[in-house]
Amino acid sequence: MKLRVGANWDITFLDQIKGSSVDTLFGKLPFDIVGGARPGFVLPQVGRKEVEKYIQACHERGFEFSYLLNAPCLGNLQYSKKGFRKLIDLLEWIDQAKVDSVIVGIPYLVDLVRKHFPHLKVKISTTARVNTVRKALQYEDMGVEEIIIDEHINRDFKTLEAIRKAVKCHLELIVNNICLWQCPYNFEHVNHDGHASRQGEEGEYCYLQYPGYLCLYRKLTDPVELLKSPWIRPEDLSIYEAMGYDHFKITERFKRTPLLIEHVRAYERRRYEGNLLDLFTLPRKGAFTPIHLRYFIQPRHINILKVSELERVFDLEMRDLIQLNNQKLDGFLDHFKQNDCNQTSCSSCGYCEKVFEKVAEVKKEEVQKAAQRVKEFSEKLISGELYDIPISHSLFRLPMMKTLLLKLLEWRKSKESLNHG
Numbered sequence: 001m002k003l004r005v006g007a008n009w010d011i012t013f014l015d016q017i018k019g020s021s022v023d024t025l026f027g028k029l030p031f032d033i034v035g036g037a038r039p040g041f042v043l044p045q046v047g048r049k050e051v052e053k054y055i056q057a058c059h060e061r062g063f064e065f066s067y068l069l070n071a072p073c074l075g076n077l078q079y080s081k082k083g084f085r086k087l088i089d090l091l092e093w094i095d096q097a098k099v100d101s102v103i104v105g106i107p108y109l110v111d112l113v114r115k116h117f118p119h120l121k122v123k124i125s126t127t128a129r130v131n132t133v134r135k136a137l138q139y140e141d142m143g144v145e146e147i148i149i150d151e152h153i154n155r156d157f158k159t160l161e162a163i164r165k166a167v168k169c170h171l172e173l174i175v176n177n178i179c180l181w182q183c184p185y186n187f188e189h190v191n192h193d194g195h196a197s198r199q200g201e202e203g204e205y206c207y208l209q210y211p212g213y214l215c216l217y218r219k220l221t222d223p224v225e226l227l228k229s230p231w232i233r234p235e236d237l238s239i240y241e242a243m244g245y246d247h248f249k250i251t252e253r254f255k256r257t258p259l260l261i262e263h264v265r266a267y268e269r270r271r272y273e274g275n276l277l278d279l280f281t282l283p284r285k286g287a288f289t290p291i292h293l294r295y296f297i298q299p300r301h302i303n304i305l306k307v308s309e310l311e312r313v314f315d316l317e318m319r320d321l322i323q324l325n326n327q328k329l330d331g332f333l334d335h336f337k338q339n340d341c342n343q344t345s346c347s348s349c350g351y352c353e354k355v356f357e358k359v360a361e362v363k364k365e366e367v368q369k370a371a372q373r374v375k376e377f378s379e380k381l382i383s384g385e386l387y388d389i390p391i392s393h394s395l396f397r398l399p400m401m402k403t404l405l406l407k408l409l410e411w412r413k414s415k416e417s418l419n420h421g
Helices: 011-017 048-060 081-096 107-116 133-141 157-166 186-195 210-221 224-228 234-241 257-269 334-338 351-359 364-383 393-397 399-420
Strands: 002-006 022-027 064-069 101-104 121-124 146-148 170-174 247-250 322-324 360-362
Touching: 002 257, 011 048, 011 257, 022 048, 048 064, 081 107, 101 107, 107 121, 133 146, 133 157, 186 210, 210 224, 210 364, 224 322, 224 351, 234 257, 247 257, 351 360
Parallel strands: 002 022, 002 247, 022 064, 064 101, 101 121, 121 146, 146 170, 170 247
Antiparallel strands: 322 360
């Protein structure tokens, strides 16, 4: 078994996982010309020098490093002299930094890297949604070394087995994804994040993750969706290994080191005792690096006073509101070996609902209140209320208003330090 883990740029983390099953760290600059599958404002704000130093530290400890170029589109920047040059400049730096492989989301980047940097290994991101034998074979024919399989088929065992038998390249599975299964918001969400991590677009809008709010709302109003998400328990890795899968990916890149260590140890030991939700990326105070609020203070785009309501919306601990007893989930996957969820509606099956009743504890009143907060905020993005700035735009040019905005930013930063320190 080989584990791939997100880089939070803490070199002490590398020392703590030395000798484990981890063989590769993955990450990227918070903003670059390509963008990635996470918005830049949630990531540690590192520059090229810090990344180079981290990659060197990885190599010194026997780890490889994969650089993410996994945005689902390039905004057609590749079709201009300036855009093409910027792509090559980024790849030249990636090469000079001694990156071992790049993880890409579109075929154009496969061919671009193959043409100009043939010694770089190329991996296909889950954002490419490789979920059939034909897709896997076509990417393998492009010459990629590894494919990260669409996590939404993690319980489609027939397809997983067929893909593994059809291709010779390495295959990787994401183990702790908590997206809604077959999420209707997923493509929009990932596309949003690609733009929200693309260099030069930071000041063009105030990025508010509307698909993310809808996703969280669904989980709060119907918590059984948490059970339906395509995660893989540490105890169930052997099921996938028996099919020939031995590369597993642990997200995220904005987790603090103690949480990353907890997750690596759980999958390393193949056992976790406690609330299964602890292994996923859900609202949890102090577990993640602070969001960088300066990207939200965009008075020419949005009413910043109303945006500040986000703090109240996400002031919750999912792990306290909902408990999934991991030890009671032994044998949970047996059902999916014999049943095809793609051919059955949840309402006619009811399997997950029955299991959820046995393994879950839900603080219903608190969950409903949290759901209502999410709903109220997300509706303001549709009604236009967040853009209805009650103060004249000219006031934002006044020195007094600029001072007020700076003080608001400083206050938010100090509050983050207290909450996450």
